[in-house]
Amino acid sequence: MSPQAPESGREVAERPREDGAERDGIREDDNPIPLWFNLAFLGCIVFAVVYWPYYTFSGWSQQAQYRAEEAAAEARYAAARAAQPKGNPYHGNAAAIAEGQQIFSTICAACHKPDASGLVGPSLVDPYWKYGHTDEDLFTTVSGGRPGGMPAWGPQLGSDKIWKVLAYLETLPRSPLPGVGAPPGWTPPAAAAGGPGS
Numbered sequence: 291m292s293p294q295a296p297e298s299g300r301e302v303a304e305r306p307r308e309d310g311a312e313r314d315g316i317r318e319d320d321n322p323i324p325l326w327f328n329l330a331f332l333g334c335i336v337f338a339v340v341y342w343p344y345y346t347f348s349g350w351s352q353q354a355q356y357r358a359e360e361a362a363a364e365a366r367y368a369a370a371r372a373a374q375p376k377g378n379p380y381h382g383n384a385a386a387i388a389e390g391q392q393i394f395s396t397i398c399a400a401c402h403k404p405d406a407s408g409l410v411g412p413s414l415v416d417p418y419w420k421y422g423h424t425d426e427d428l429f430t431t432v433s434g435g436r437p438g439g440m441p442a443w444g445p446q447l448g449s450d451k452i453w454k455v456l457a458y459l460e461t462l463p464r465s466p467l468p469g470v471g472a473p474p475g476w477t478p479p480a481a482a483a484g485g486p487g488s
Contacts, residue, residue, distance in 0.1 A: 376425065379453060380454055380457035386453075386457050387454070387458045393447070394455050398455065407465070407469055408470025408471055411439065412471020413469025413471055414462070417465075421436060429449075429452060432455065
């Protein structure tokens, strides 16, 4: 292209191409590469030469950072689990059971039915307990959730309310027959424990 006058009024010198060919009255010339572009290009090369060995051999990487954060989270979780009581502190506490009933009716009954016999969620009054029936097992199920539909209620309810709901479940009448959520054809063992707190 022909030299053009920039806003300053000065022409930019162009290097004529060797072929010097004109096509449709237009001749193509070569402008020199700007100094800032060459410096930026060289700077990228210098940065890559310094950064690559640092990233590779310094021990820092996003994978290592992720593993460190994961280990810290696991340590916090283990500390929180260790601080939790192993048994339900509200066994037989009438006030806690009444509060647990209210929480169950508000939150849990939609999936487990008001009588806890199961609807979308499994029955909580039959002898089949997929993830265990001890206080600790049940607390883990409610607070952390389980695959296949049970959400983690720990962040919303907190430990205290979860224990109260479990104390309420202990008071419900038990069914000796497998209910909603039990595998087809499952038969209760002769000495099966029957539910929360048993």
